[in-house]
Amino acid sequence: MNLTGLKYFVSVASLGSVTEAAKRAFVSESAISKTIKQLEEEIGVKLFDRQGRTIKLNQQGKVFYTYVSDSLNLLNRGINAVRVNSINKTSEINVLFTVGSPLIPIIALKMQKLLPNVSLNIHQRTTFAKDLKQFDFIISSNKITDFTTIPLLREEIVIGWKRNFMRKKNMFNITELENFTFVGENDETELQQTINKFMLSNDLKLNFKYQSDEPATVREMIIAGLGIGFIPSVTWGEYFKNSNAIDIARIIPKSPHRIIYLNTPHQTLTDTQRLFSNEIANVLVEAQSY
Numbered sequence: 001m002n003l004t005g006l007k008y009f010v011s012v013a014s015l016g017s018v019t020e021a022a023k024r025a026f027v028s029e030s031a032i033s034k035t036i037k038q039l040e041e042e043i044g045v046k047l048f049d050r051q052g053r054t055i056k057l058n059q060q061g062k063v064f065y066t067y068v069s070d071s072l073n074l075l076n077r078g079i080n081a082v083r084v085n086s087i088n089k090t091s092e093i094n095v096l097f098t099v100g101s102p103l104i105p106i107i108a109l110k111m112q113k114l115l116p117n118v119s120l121n122i123h124q125r126t127t128f129a130k131d132l133k134q135f136d137f138i139i140s141s142n143k144i145t146d147f148t149t150i151p152l153l154r155e156e157i158v159i160g161w162k163r164n165f166m167r168k169k170n171m172f173n174i175t176e177l178e179n180f181t182f183v184g185e186n187d188e189t190e191l192q193q194t195i196n197k198f199m200l201s202n203d204l205k206l207n208f209k210y211q212s213d214e215p216a217t218v219r220e221m222i223i224a225g226l227g228i229g230f231i232p233s234v235t236w237g238e239y240f241k242n243s244n245a246i247d248i249a250r251i252i253p254k255s256p257h258r259i260i261y262l263n264t265p266h267q268t269l270t271d272t273q274r275l276f277s278n279e280i281a282n283v284l285v286e287a288q289s290y
Helices: 005-014 018-025 029-043 061-087 101-116 172-181 190-201 214-225 271-287
Strands: 049-053 055-056 091-097 118-123 137-140 146-160 170-171 179-185 207-212 230-234 246-252 259-264
Touching: 005 018, 005 029, 005 061, 018 029, 029 179, 055 061, 055 091, 091 230, 091 271, 101 118, 101 271, 137 271, 146 190, 146 214, 146 271, 179 190, 179 214, 179 230, 190 207, 190 259, 214 230, 259 271
Parallel strands: 091 118, 091 137, 170 246, 179 207
Antiparallel strands: 049 055, 137 259, 146 230, 146 246, 146 259
16 A cells, blocks of 8 residues: 555545546546556455446445545655755654643643743644654643653543533433433543443443544534533533533542543653643633633
8 A cells, every 4th residue: 555546536526527626637547447447456445436427436445445545644744844844943742642631722822921931842742642652742631651750730521412402400410311312522532431441330331323433523423412511611611611512510429530631751841842731721720720
């Protein structure tokens, strides 16, 4: 499987035409078709439905497209990052957020004011992060082995639902939860792993009808009224605090909690890294007012 073949696949999928993809790539249509056929043979799955000169992604192709598109976007970000650094020679901080994505714009704005010459390289997925030591910091609800780990906050996880989706209440008994349809993150995510442990410890079997690996998608599904969901009160609180779209309630008698950690592979921080870590802590302290 080569990079050119994947690029041709994405181009044909996006344009819905071998002819247009060939024009964009300045190659022949036969070259595009041959490459797509080789790709399908290599992975053992047909990716397109073909009817005459019409070609469109089938279900397997749509799934494959999301992964390939993400991979190529990540690769392009890497290329751009090294190009910019080689030209500008700016200081750079690489950060992986496995939790707390709603806080990223706030952190970025503070860093822009505090350290305008520092490039903040933000990542949110661990799929392609084989070596975690490539990051200066990892914001996570897990302690990273062989990293220096600092607990930043302990946050309660509450229940949230679309306003008027059901009657407003301040508390949910654990036993009531099995009566509802849930939206949530996939089991590979840290938040859902916390929820799964909570369910196991309380012998709960919840109906997760919709799940996604994108936290933003989960939040929007809750707002849309597709079900109720678990909401980290601090790290997601920033997203919802100016919205009248949802109601929230605590879980009793014992609600799930998680700890957010700042992990770094560095034994000694530079002044820039120290300022960044301090701002992360400040943002989380301010967010606790939700």
